[in-house]
Amino acid sequence: MKTQIELARQGIISSQMKTIAKDEGLKPGFICKKVAAGEIVIPINPGRKTQKTVGIGTGLRTKVNASIGTSSDIYDIDLEVRKARVIQEEKADTIMELSAGGNLDKVRRAVIDSVDLPVGNVPLYQAFHDTAKKYKNPNKLDPEFLFDLIEKQLEDGISFMAVHCGINQFSIERLRKQGYRYGGLVSKGGTFMVSWMEYNKKENPLYEQFDRVCRLMKKYDAVLSLGNGIRAGAIHDSHDRAQMAEMIINCELAELGREMGCQMMVEGPGHVPLDEIQGNIMLEKRMSGNAPYYVLGPLPCDIGAGYDHITAAIGAANSARYGADLICYITPAEHLALPNVEDVREGVRVTRLAVHIGDVAKYPDRREREKQVSLARRDMRWEDHMRLLMFPDKAKEIRASRVPENEKTCTMCGDFCAMERGFSLFENNIKGDKMSVCGLAN
Known part of the structure; x- marks a missing residue:
């Protein structure tokens, strides 16, 4: 049986290397090259x-x-x-x-x-x-x-x-x-x-x-x-x-x-x-x-x-x-x-x-999720915001334990919500990638 590093040195891209490439959003050839060099292990x-x-x-x-x-x-x-x-x-x-x-x-x-x-x-x-x-x-x-x-x-x-x-x-x-x-x-x-x-x-x-x-x-x-x-x-x-x-x-x-x-x-x-x-x-x-x-x-x-x-x-x-x-x-x-x-x-x-x-x-170059969670927070889209978090269960638990009068805000600021006021002031000026396009999965 050939090891992953031996396969890679022969230019053979194993099923494991293909899986890693897909999971990481990289090319299989890159994974194979790094495995061959001993820079990636599986x-x-x-x-x-x-x-x-x-x-x-x-x-x-x-x-x-x-x-x-x-x-x-x-x-x-x-x-x-x-x-x-x-x-x-x-x-x-x-x-x-x-x-x-x-x-x-x-x-x-x-x-x-x-x-x-x-x-x-x-x-x-x-x-x-x-x-x-x-x-x-x-x-x-x-x-x-x-x-x-x-x-x-x-x-x-x-x-x-x-x-x-x-x-x-x-x-x-x-x-x-x-x-x-x-x-x-x-x-x-x-x-x-x-x-x-x-x-x-x-x-x-x-x-x-x-x-x-x-x-x-x-x-x-x-x-x-x-x-x-x-x-x-x-x-x-x-x-x-x-x-x-x-x-x-x-x-x-x-x-x-x-x-x-x-x-x-x-x-x-x-x-x-x-x-x-x-x-x-x-x-x-x-x-x-x-x-x-x-x-x-x-x-x-x-x-x-x-x-x-x-x-x-x-x-x-x-x-x-x-x-x-x-x-x-x-x-x-x-x-x-x-x-x-x-x-x-x-x-x-x-x-x-x-x-x-x-x-x-x-x-x-891998900060898109950070951008999307910030946009959801800015726009008070709580469902999208929670979905994008690393620990949505904890966030939901905290929010549910202190429910605000205005469902768009939270009890930290209440009527003094900076997000709500800022959005009302600059909503018509939003353009480019500052527009809300939330399509990332958690």
Whole structure:
């Protein structure tokens, strides 16, 4: 079986490439060219019978990932399935199933069966979870078990994997020589791999046998997302030597993986102050040959717990603006607890809005919907206005809870409605594309 990148290099436009072109309003040839170059990836494990086709990369709408999963404290498969369905209902583009407690095979398969979005995961979670359960020590992980587990998860229908290949002895040494960190290590998979390497005095098998990882991913045409195991967990750690060492390695591996015919993404960057986001994305794009960038956060401050979905949305809007391709949502529970269903819903909504803001800046020619919603608001065409909004249900709920006397206005201004008065003054002067022609679908 040829991978999407191998097909594209032969000039073959796959059905998935055609679907992406139609969804994004682009030409199939453009999609094929970018897939061939490794600038667009398509997470589409052919082992899944029903799966939405999603393109991630250059020239495309910035996509949103939502992560769910059990923990050692809360194990409820039905809850994770409900979260997954809410994620799909709220129009996220991908899901990561990141369970770390209970029967991980069972919860993964239940989530995959409950949605048609591409599902990703982090294989190190189950590898260390199962090893700890068997030996009472996660550092006794057998690398052969890890590789077998990766294949088992791919057989289940996983379409993209965050695999921590970029952690090696060199990057760990940077942590030591810089005096560790303000925010410590925040990646579960990355930290446990560092622990394994220290305990066993061995190199990371995922780095050492990178070609083997790529062969497994190619077999299922899954996207290899190069995990950001040493990402910054505090803005004071942003772009320290350890983070940059891993980023350089991951960007190099992205190039090697593409040469092997494997679809590749790079992950980053964690907590990053606002003034460094543009530079971070520029570095990833430059060093990786424009590989799709899967951004975790970024959170531009560290004091927002309880509202970190807002903190991250600010970072996400800037990331989308400067070229990030896939943004992982943050929920209100971030840094505090396992998210519940409503946390998940709110996280997806806020992140979708954030990346749209970024895309409005990144693609100035794609602002027609913004124009039409403004015209509907100006003319007090409430039905058209609601239809064009990203979250019409919320808008309708708020308006219905405070009904105005004049149905054309709202209770914010009432008799002092600027829209109504302005329209009456200038109605006869409206011309050109300032005329109301509302034909966009929601």
